[in-house]
Amino acid sequence: MLEKKIKVLICDDHDIVCQGLVNIVSDEPDMEIVGCATNLDSALTLIKKLNPDVVLADIRLGDESGFDLIKQSCQAGFEIPFIMITGFHNEFYLSKAIENGAAGLLSKESPGRVIVNSIRLTFDGHSVWPMELLKNTYDSLAISHYSSTTSIDTAMAIPNFTPREKEIIKFLLKGNTNKAIAHELGLSDVTVKKSLKNIMNKLHVDNRMKLAMVISRLSLE
Incomplete structure (x- = not known):
């Protein structure tokens, strides 16, 4: 086929x-x-x-x-x-x-x-x-995203993510696609997509690239 x-x-x-x-x-x-x-x-x-x-x-x-x-x-x-x-x-x-x-x-x-x-x-x-x-664009966007509302140190405070959201973030940091994350966690594509939307809302970003810029600065330990 x-x-x-x-x-x-x-x-x-x-x-x-x-x-x-x-x-x-x-x-x-x-x-x-x-x-x-x-x-x-x-x-x-x-x-x-x-x-x-x-x-x-x-x-x-x-x-x-x-x-x-x-x-x-x-x-x-x-x-x-x-x-x-x-x-x-x-x-x-x-x-x-x-x-x-x-x-x-x-x-x-x-x-x-x-x-x-x-x-x-x-x-x-x-x-x-x-x-x-x-590199330069990444840094300037990451700074400008927060500078209009709060300091970077304050903005980097980790929101209250659910255990599932933390798992999804860890896979995102490894460069996994939605389909790959769904497969690894035994979830549907729709569930992963919905969780990503919740994560973006908590971090006040509106697209995947901005999300990647922000979560790369987070520590979820």
């Missing part, structure tokens, strides 16, 4: 970029292109119609933003990993991608193997970020 292919949607306002990405992804036996969009409205329409597994979206979609596409997709009830692609590879766009809940950021000059491996990783629940930019 053939395994289900990863359904990929591409969103870019430049036809030549769309075609280049189509050529790269179409060569992979475990992936299929389900559509290409050149603006936010058409991208959202295709997301609702096709329910892709992963979306590759340009940060700039003409006069619109790929980040707005993430927001509107979430508002429509779709929890899809978005990999943002850009010709402007810098810490500003990395921080914006993290803040808006993207699953990764790639340069348009990334080799094909990097692009397809990133699709596989995000499909499996991981995030993909350029390591050369991540």
Whole structure:
């Protein structure tokens, strides 16, 4: 029995970029292109119609933003990993991608193997970020997340996690996906997802990347 292919949607306002990405992804036996969009409205329409597994979206979609596409997709009830692609590879766009809940950021000059491996990783629940930019962005976001309300020392006080939530956090720190955590703990995917939402609420974060930044500073001993 053939395994289900990863359904990929591409969103870019430049036809030549769309075609280049189509050529790269179409060569992979475990992936299929389900559509290409050149603006936010058409991208959202295709997301609702096709329910892709992963979306590759340009940060700039003409006069619109790929980040707005993430927001509107979430508002429509779709929890899809978005990999943002850009010709402007810098810490500003990395921080914006993290803040808006993207699953990764790639340069348009990334080799094909990097692009397809990133699709596989995000499909499996991981995030993909350029390591050369991540350290400074990680530190600045972690500090700014708390500085507006309280000191870092105060913010690092551990909330009252349940035993199950503590177990899930420990697996998160090891880089496990939701499916892997569910398997290890004998839980359903829905239960793990619900527990993660509770953990994020307790830590006052709104996406998985921010959650990873915060829990990496916690001691659950």
